[in-house]
Amino acid sequence: MDLDAYVAEHSAEWRRLDELARRRRVSAAEADELVALYQRAATHLSAVRSRSPDPALVAHLSRLVLAARNAITGAPAFSWRTVGRFFTETFPLAVYRAWPWWSAVATVFSLVTFGIMAYVVANPEVADLFMDDATITKMVQSEFVGYYSEFQAQNSTLRVWTNNAVLTAECLAGGVLLVPVLIVLFNNALNIGLTGGVMITYGRGDVFFGLIMPHGLLELTAVFVGAGVGLRIGWAWIVPGPLRTRGRALVAAAREGMLVALGLVVVLLVSGVLEGFLTPSELPMLVKDAIGAVVWLGFLAYVVILGRAAELRGVSTDLPEELSEAAVPVA
Incomplete structure (x- = not known):
């Protein structure tokens, strides 16, 4: 995998995902876009891990995927349990x-x-x-x-x-x-x-x-x-x-x-x-x-x-x- 080319190809999607994940409220269309971009970023993370496990890129995508998942499902609430x-x-x-x-x-x-x-x-x-x-x-x-x-x-x-x-x-x-x-x-x-x-x-x-x-x-x-x-x-x-x-x-x-x-x-x-x-x-x-x-x-x-x-x-x-x-x- 040409890592530089891969990053250049998908960086716009990752920036858009990061932008949507940071919003407190999104429209219905943006919610659909958020889910789609989240799934793609998860696939990208899996591909990078298996083919060219660059630590910095893996850490960045992991954070991005986790933030998007929290935006979709809601961050886990604190529990005394x-x-x-x-x-x-x-x-x-x-x-x-x-x-x-x-x-x-x-x-x-x-x-x-x-x-x-x-x-x-x-x-x-x-x-x-x-x-x-x-x-x-x-x-x-x-x-x-x-x-x-x-x-x-x-x-x-x-x-x-x-x-x-x-x-x-x-x-x-x-x-x-x-x-x-x-x-x-x-x-x-x-x-x-x-x-x-x-x-x-x-x-x-x-x-x-x-x-x-x-x-x-x-x-x-x-x-x-x-x-x-x-x-x-x-x-x-x-x-x-x-x-x-x-x-x-x-x-x-x-x-x-x-x-x-x-x-x-x-x-x-x-x-x-x-x-x-x-x-x-x-x-x-x-x-x-x-x-x-x-x-x-x-x-x-x-x-x-x-x-x-x-x-x-x-x-x-x-x-x-x-x-x-x-x-x-x-x-």
């Missing part, structure tokens, strides 16, 4: 399906972190390679504890929520190329292991674990889920499986990844609230740790129970039929 279905079915299902990936990430991350921690405890001089004596003294005596009460609770919650969302997004997006997410995870394991090792060496291990557990269990699990799903997306284009092209396998995995990303925004907000309000509170350490553990176990139960139930019912995490490519008619 859809929101409810997301949190009770599609999000827990997407996380549940990816559990081998994020549980493997959690296991390896924990082994590396505790391995670094134990090595620093056994070899205290290792910490000197990363921090000077003044920094270590300040961290052990005041900085680690003071970090959690440095800002007002609501400000700390927003700050932590934003930072953790960025970290999780890096893990999820970096998983497509596999190596970047491993680097991000190792850097965080090194930071936690080094800090924990220093705190334990100076007899402050109870403070370290006591302050990190109330929010850290849920926070790290969200990061593990993001990293695991990201690696699953990356693996989809390496091993797409039978009867699927690499492109289709990648798209299917990425769609589930987007569902997980949206759900993790709420999970990370909860962990941010725990870190902003619970961790620096005056409650006894054991009480704070118990609350954090209950919230964490509640999230795991939520994923396993609702995700498994959705799996058994055959719930799909794919796009609704009216939004999928297969719904585009061809003339």
Whole structure:
């Protein structure tokens, strides 16, 4: 296919379709024209995809066809039922399906972190390679504890929520190329292991674990889920499986990844609230740790129970039929 010639031949029709799709009201004749042009543009989209899949042109025609379809059928209205279905079915299902990936990430991350921690405890001089004596003294005596009460609770919650969302997004997006997410995870394991090792060496291990557990269990699990799903997306284009092209396998995995990303925004907000309000509170350490553990176990139960139930019912995490490519008619 000569793409330039094809665009030149049909660009006038596409401009007319775009014009009609943007109008709030059309006459009967214009409505008929809109339907006809919509069907032609859908055919053009199919032809371009199969013969000369130029990304920019495919994106332009996809947007145009979707806008025209919404103009003909009406854009889907907001529904709380859809929101409810997301949190009770599609999000827990997407996380549940990816559990081998994020549980493997959690296991390896924990082994590396505790391995670094134990090595620093056994070899205290290792910490000197990363921090000077003044920094270590300040961290052990005041900085680690003071970090959690440095800002007002609501400000700390927003700050932590934003930072953790960025970290999780890096893990999820970096998983497509596999190596970047491993680097991000190792850097965080090194930071936690080094800090924990220093705190334990100076007899402050109870403070370290006591302050990190109330929010850290849920926070790290969200990061593990993001990293695991990201690696699953990356693996989809390496091993797409039978009867699927690499492109289709990648798209299917990425769609589930987007569902997980949206759900993790709420999970990370909860962990941010725990870190902003619970961790620096005056409650006894054991009480704070118990609350954090209950919230964490509640999230795991939520994923396993609702995700498994959705799996058994055959719930799909794919796009609704009216939004999928297969719904585009061809003339």
